[in-house]
Amino acid sequence: MKKISIVIPAYNEEGNLSIIHGEIKKVFLNLPDYDYEIIYVNDGSRDATQKTLEEISSNCPKLKYLEFSRNFGHQNAVKAGMDYADGNAVISMDADMQHPPTMIPDMIKKWEEGYDVVYTIRKYSKNISFFKRKTSDFFYHILSSLSDVELEKGSSDFRLLDASVIDVIRKTGETDIFLRGLVKWVGFKQYSIDFVAADRFSGSSKYSLGKMIKFAFTGITAFSMKPLYLAAYLGFFFSFLSLLYIPYVIYAFINKTEISGWASILMTVVFFGGIQLIILGILGIYMGKIFKQIKERPNYIIRSKNF
Template sequence: MNKKKTISIVIPAYNEAENIPVIAQRIQEVFQSLPGYDYEIIFVADGCTDNSLEIIKGLGKEASVFYLEFSRNFGHQLAIKAGLDYAKGDGIISMDCDLQHPPELIPQLIGKWEEGYEVVYTIRKEDKLLPYEKRITSKLYYRVLNKLSSVELEAGSADFRLLDRKVVNVLKRFEENEPFLRGLVKWLGFSQYAICYEPAQRFAGKTKYSIKIMMRLALQGVTSFSIKPLYMMVYLGFLFSSLSVLYIPYVIYAICSGHGVSGWASLIMTVVFFGGLQLIILGIIGVYIGKMFMQTKTRPNYIVRSTNIKD
């Protein structure tokens, strides 16, 4: 008799008290229709300040529900990474707690995994209910990311994916202090398959992804996989240096003809422009240096305060 395969469901949770019982119930209902599989749900309490942890602990009385409590908020990506590190399943699914990643899609993920794909990831279809500005910035986010980084991510790529155990074993060896998992999974290779899905509306609460967080995530994605921005700064420097040479003949002519070189306002504007450009260039260089500085400290990427997962 073949042993049942185990599916681990990793769910980061930051102040998601209203959503936790609902997503746990819907996952349990999904696996009732999949009797050939065992499952475990791992909630990662990412520095919650509401009663999310108490609710998770209550659910943890069931054998299939486990939790990791962080000592503070370490962020969504590290919460997923911690869940992957602790998961014991043959296949590991990561998904958000707000129910925008529909649990009813899990059988499709497992089906493609059983066909031999080692990474089954999802692509979110465009949500027409989102504000126009939000949809435009989302498209721009992926376009810029793909132009500047060395990995190609489809617009709408989500952290809702199934990874085979061998893929997770490789990811567990990564010790990056700012992991960008969408890019890392794509960079790893293996046989991958994409499933498109219609995003559901958030069940309760407000999104934790502000514009500031999205911009930081985009910057992490670019600087984690490419040094293209540094090359772009070099090319930009050569370009403006070349353009400045074109101004020399005009200066020589003005001096020889006895005319003063006019343009005080344009001169100030040019100085301000190049001053701002230099600050941007220094900022980009600083980001790379800062990443190296933080990585060399070899601090733990996250700290688990408590868990009911046994070794």
């Protein structure tokens, strides 16, 4: 009998755990040929998430949990679940019911057809705001343009990975993990399924605009050197542009024309100063990633677990 591991990161999700746990159990009642386990990763929650997991696990041997010593982030929580999963395939999904458990049979079916990776493409319902749609599309456009992996608009962390793919991901020693890009990068035989994201059952979204921007930078710098090349190109471009100013300076010197316009000079200095800071920032991001990598600190610390 094949075994499916369900990995669910949870950060302040006490109101959702019982619901999603019950829905997953219903799904596998209709899949009698498969054994399963549900691994919840408590990512340093401040509410009663851990207490709820302990209560559910006391009545359900299929439930396993990992409790982090603090909040290490969504991607590290998913990676931890993958590290401890022992199924023939691993499905990662969120705890807020936006990733519908009813899609699990479809994902398993495609896996049985020979696909190593079955990932999902999120389609927004009509009640999602225009701003949310456009910022999401912009996020994936920038990510695909500046990184060396191409992500479809709406790619999510709701996916099924064969055990062979999980083994490859486990061996990666990256500190800033970007699983959407990493899954694309490893290759294998992949298949996508569209789904309409449901509303959160309880609680609020943990991804603010600031976190999304940080997430984008993590993805871009994890899989591409393009920002560094862009910084170099900007340097060459503005250096060439400054050469065009030389004839005017010579003309003004010969004709003893007074060079006025302190405002324009100030704006020029500020502009080029901004460009330099951007370039230094890009270099700083890459240097920071190297700094974190060479220290070889663990991506997460487990405070407790029940298996």
